[in-house]
Amino acid sequence: MRNDKTLTGGQALVRLLANYGVDTVFGIPGVHTLELYRGLPGSGIRHVLTRHEQGAGFMADGYARVSGKPGVAFIITGPGVTNAATAIGQAYADSIPLLVISSVNHTASLGKGWGCLHETQDQRAMTAPISAFSAVALSPEDLPELIARAYAVFDSERPRPVHISVPLDVLAAPIARDWTAEVVRRPGRGLPAAAALQQAVAKLAGAQRPMIIAGGGALHAAEALAALSERLAAPLFTSVAGKGLLAPQAALAAGATLCTQAGWDMIAEADVVLAIGTEMADTDYWRERLPLSGEVIRVDLDARKFNDFYPCAVALLGDAKASAEALLAALPGAARDAGGAHARVAQLRQQLEASHAPLQLIHKAILERIATVLPENAFIASDMTQLAYTANYLFPSRAPRGWLHPTGYGTLGYGVPAGIGAKFGAPERPGLVLVGDGGFLYTAQELATASEELDSPLVVLLWNNDALGQIRDDMLSLDIEPVGVLPRNPDFALLGRAYGCAVRQPQSLDELERDLRAGFAHPGVTLVELKHACAR
Template sequence: MQSKTLTGGQALVRLLANYNVDTVFGIPGVHTLELYRGLPGSGIRHVLTRHEQGAGFMADGYARVSGKPGVCFIITGPGVTNAATAIGQAYADSIPMLVISSVNHTESLGKGWGCLHETQDQRAMTAPITAFSAVALTAEDIPQLIARAYAVFDSERPRPVHISLPLDVLAAPVARDWSHEVVRRPGRGVPSSEVLDQAVAKLKAARRPMIIAGGGALQAAQTLQALSTRLAAPFFSSVAGKGLLPPNAPLNAGATLCIEPGWQLIAEADVVLAVGTEMADTDYWRERLPLNAELLRVDIDPRKFNDFYPCAVALQGDAQQTVAALLARLPEAARDASAAIQTVSTLRQAVKAGHGALQSIHQAILDRVSAELPANAFVSSDMTQLAYTGNYAFSSHAPRSWLHPTGYGTLGYGLPAGIGGKFGAPDRPGLVLVGDGGFLYTAQELATAVEELDSPLVILLWNNDALGQIRDDMIGLDIEPIGVLPRNPDFAALARAFGCTVTQPQNLNELQMDLRAGFSRNGVTLIELKHACALVG
């Protein structure tokens, strides 16, 4: 009954299904045919992207919205190099992603025979931007490597994993069926009682405690809100942590550590508790925060405890469990929060009062977005000026609702990540914020969006006919602007060619109506804001 024997590729697909993978993003190629042999009947949906970078970004967006690892199938060589930017972005932002690629036949590896798609060492290309990159030299290696990948996702700092499968390993019959051998590791645990007691002693003694939380704390929203209330501590988030506290929570200082009012407030703290955040300059827009406080850090990654911000107490463990353990050791009575609440209120007023002319335009647009964005929607944003303002000025109502390529800062992220987010949460409407420059990096993924999506995805294209931020930076440094004023295509015609509904509002009222219509339409809507200054003029 040889016909019933699974190939390595078929067995791998079954194994992924048993790890509850429901979606993979990719483009079939001659080197991945055995993976595609395994897809029919597996229960896994394949999403055809139009570029491997798009596959990686979609897997990233899927993971950020769903909380599950995003998975993509990539061909040998150029598929891997095309996806490397997306892998790097996921690595920088601690996003769980499983990249499955083919590689040339085992006997040819490293020999330079000139095989199709050959690279000198494919694993070495992705090793620096993954938790690990490995080659399965036999079919028996596959379940071990997949188990190791999920150990990273479940128990360590979640980051991408790349597993390369030689063509002969993919095609050869497996000696036994290991496709049901699912191994899940225990969670991340909590610090020792001694360390928890040290942190609690400092929090009790603090006169002006404050909290910073990031993407590693997304499962800890309720406990963090309770801790902020108990301590009367103003609560800051990183961009990845937006939505951890409700917008109207009186102690929610938002993601404002990237602007002057936030810097001024954090400088007043005497104890800062940082939970699941890298505390990177990409979040703060300055080399170093003006911390005058003792720093307590909760993190799964021990390398964070003595880096750019060495801490007084290192609490290695799961964010939700660790914050809950701190709460259990603190006095139950909440402190008087009146002074802290007033401080946060003053901060919020200062943020809006401090807008420059461009940021005021952004705020007017974001206010109309906020008025029409469904309560359960998510926003996927690219590296564009409108999103930079939105990072600190736009309120998110829940975690996993604001996707931004913070750490790596790659252009072209917004659209494919938004598409991936729709597969991670099909019932959630999606909004993409993208500039004209970044949009052209991955505009081809409109084909995937129109082909695959039957629920609302609205793309808000900020078209200023420029690489606006770089132009402004050049002018600010007295550099003659070069290469920042490109000739753009007719974006409306381009989007219609893909099958999108397109609008070009001429004022804020029209924008709001177009947003409302877009979120009520099952399909893809592109709204082009061209020379948006005129909208609020």
């Protein structure tokens, strides 16, 4: 037991995080993080024990997407960092604020190759390409500066993950002064230049067929975007990350349909496209390039986006909400005739309805049952599975931060831990996970965390087609004989019960609806296994 009252670097770091508003951390204690964990008791921060560091990263990601606050993970040196790297990469691709605190070997050994436990040649270099920055604290007094720098990214820049490595001796060293209350926040991301705003207003005011594409960077701008869409009589598309920005029943809501032929045809008709808070990535569009014939106005925090795949006529460097409000204030106040735009969105919906292939019709039937019973304030965390791919454009999201999908990096195994993490970010909201049998087995062990920690509804809908279905279908479409796509699955019901879940196995869509309803009424985790044959 330590008898002195001087805080160690690890203890002080935890206190500092608490003062930044951190209320939850995800992780697994190890021999290299003991001094970090010394600071948790009495800190007010809840520690959630995950069963794998990748799960810790995905849980922190889900927490961040639902709450809007940075998700935080504590992981060990070496294998902890490499295990979490996939989750860090996913957060980087989807612009999610993630703070990963790891240990690293003693400062005297760094880069020496002495063969220390968990040693890597350069731990910082492993995460640098998939983070806003990756740094090593070489003394306890480096920590407040590095945490302030991390929150500057989260508050003022494109929000991406940050990895801070703390050597074992720095975690254990007494601090020279008490810096635990030195909280530095830089809220606000500012307005674009006035001249650029004027150019954008002129182009939007003169447009005959304006349209809007909004992404995850605009999740806090829903009200302003709805008003801007109405003012311009502009149909509003979203990326997958932006689902829910406009109520699905709104006459101008074109949804996340830019991955469909109907969506491509419609966006090609725009003479001006306002792209706000979206990197306009092919992972949202399912094609290399959108058929844009009109001018593009872009609002983004990342200046690199202005001249990449879609060079823009006007670049607005600034916050999505502030920029949308500034455009609204400067645009003519007179209402435009929206009849044509309303009719075009209605036509888009009709075209989508007529375009479903047989597999998508099966998915549609499942999604309709989900929509019938899904609680009003629920969120959905989805994995990389065919059911979710269809749901990305077909399932209506009622509000922002209600649809969590690993779009950019596209990693299997995201859904279950992200859904668990989201429950900690919004414990009052029921959760639904959509996951395929292949992706489920990447992170199924995190059901142990869910059963241990959750006392409110989380329903895991396991879409079991006994295959890596998308890859099998891709092989067949390319005339490749399927190899490695028909795994032998375990008994998922037994597995779920072993982890303490309530388990249901509906044999029809009617039973699915009944079982989902029961799951949302159960104060804990329910695993619903739906076989492909039972959904026909």
